[in-house]
Amino acid sequence: MEPLDYTLFGLALLIFISWSVNWFLHILAIVYGKWKLHHKLKSPTPEELPGVSIIKPLVGIDPHLFENLETFFNMKYPQYELLFCIQDESDAAIMIVQSLIKKYPKIKSQIFIGGRIVGVNPKINNMIVGYDAAQYDLILISDSGIKMAEDTLEDMVVNLKENVGMVHQMPYISERKGFASHFEKVFFGTQHAKMYLCANFLGINCTTGMSCLMRKHVVDEAGGLVAFGEYLAEDYLLAQAFLDRGWKVKISSETAKQNSGHYSIPHFHARLIRWTKLRIATIPTIIVFEPIFQCMLLGALSSWAVSYLFDWTSSVFFLVHVLVWFLLDYILAKIIQGGPLQYSKFEFLVGWILNEMSFIYLICCAHCNPTVEWRSKKFRLRWGGIMEEIKCPDT
Template sequence: MDFYDYVRPITGDTILFGLAIFFFCLWTFLWSFHIGALFYGKYKLYRKIPAVLPDSLPGVSILKPLTGVDAHLYDNLETYFVLNYPTYELLFCIQDESDPAQMVVRSLIEKYPKVDARILQGGKKVGINPKINNMMSGYEVCKYDLFMISDCNIKMKPDTLLDMVLHLKDDVGEIHQIPFTCDREDRLGFSSILEKVYFGTVHAKQYLFLNALGVNCTTGMSSMMRKNVLEEAGGLKAFAKYLAEDYFIAQAFLDRGWKVQISSFPALQNAGTGSVSGFQNRLVRWGKLRFAMCPANRIMEPFSDCLVNGINGAWSAAVLFNISGLAFFFVHLLTWFLLDYLIFLIMQNGPMTFSKFEFVVAWMFREITSIFILLKAEVSTVVQWRAKKFRLRYGGVVEEMREGPKQFVL
């Protein structure tokens, strides 16, 4: 028996023990997301508007990029005409002059003639990002230094704008809303439940915890910012080379010493159409964007899922403590589910509009399919956004894909 016969088993056991320690530490760390999200969500969300308001409130320009009409567009847009706020303007940005969204907006302008609202057509080509191109005509004519970008499928509560402005302290450069979905009377079946459960559990957990730590975790579906600070970073057009412009805008504020925070009220998404496959494609697109912006996510994200993390934790516990891995896994699964449910109740801030059984089914479906969504995001760097396709490059920069001899256009 030579030297290597003694070293091999020692080395193998050492590596195995080291991996077990690593996975158990990772399993333990990921529970901090739940605990942090629960405490921060309870502290931050749905806080009451102060009884005494400042003597004067700044004006706000609200940019609404529109493309097409769905079943809820009128209802969603109408909530912006009845906001409980003294001074604001609505700038509806419509790229195509023949877009039927114009008729919806015009009918609301006629219904609420006292609201400062107008339509801006055509946009301005400043880069790859179609949303920024569409908004440029509105951005350039904003009356106020505070401006808000709000997607067409967001439904506002009357006090939401006031709440966001009150959160904009002297050291805060941007306020954004945590994404959620509104309670729907015309539920679109399982897809609407799945979407609500996703945004109320796994997405809320990460969003709340990372924002509590001051980490850049921002979505641009509903955000307010200081225009003068954005102009220091090159203005809105400087971010038109990215599809995930919201992340890079927030990072520009952080790099300049400004804080980026969430408001008390979630952004209530209220899309007129939906399907399970369409929602999953949306998650795949987001996954591709995250991987391009931060390649480390490719390695870490799969381990953060409930099932993968539970398997790793069960194996490491069996190796380190000689306990039943199967029993450990099921306790992990049950505890993870219960904490997700508590986070959902904080996000919902009221009774659920579907049964607990439907919640369990949607939660299980999301957890089982999550790893396949991440794998699908890995296999291609091509992103479909409405009718256009883009290829992602390192750092989040994109190239538009076109048919013909010259396929990619910078």
């Protein structure tokens, strides 16, 4: 009998524990998602609902922009204002907003053009004037690509309980045609949803700012939006400011329906690479932990671990591991959807395989180039999420 190699034994045991923790997180995401999502809380009377200032930063025209913005004019909420922030006075989005304001004159709305430079973050610079003009203490920052249901704002406000300072929507995808859209749905309904739901349940900051309701006076205590102008991941750091002051950050019962009219798999991968770069710069520990909890890599490592620890057949273990992971992801995707998936099981299978197989490639791409391209500008990321704009030399 060969002597026990304690180094290999410890490594195998650590991998097996990580594998076991992953299944706990997978089940936790399913249970919490089933309990939390698509379940309305009891609504107060209209008189009890506070006013909300909705800030919409806009840049350029999207094929679905009119449709997306119109949903905000048709919300069933007693008291809110729409603050459209547009950086460039020649932006064609101005005409779309003006046509909607004319179509819905009873909805309180304003257009702010030009913004104000308070940092390198173009979104903060664009929104700052609208933020300063907000009438209400509750602020909803909502990206231009979000399509809003009639009762979603009320749901977000109801979830903003006394000890909760921020309510954000978990990203998902609206109903669109084509495999590229279904591919995005698979990602946001499986990999991303598992992380997002578990982090929220465990009190870990995982906020994305595409649709985020917050208490303005707390942001002001943290220095206002100006204080976050030097960061590209301002959404994460805004949420952290609430957590640091003892407030809770929760998700809404309804997901954020992204409805961009421009979508393709290469475009989506570029977006994921940008997000990965931001996560690595803002939370460096992700470099180690995030790859470990991916299906294929964890399956390969744990197959070796159980073969070493228990003398199990590694190939059989790997196949069972992938099959069970796939089935749990399919269950989770249906929970996020809130019913049957709006695409075929075959499309889910293909999308799931592509998502899982491309993860390592996307991680490598993020590490190879620390430069971030966003809104036609280039930025260099520093540790802590601080960024600096890369200026093109005059020609």
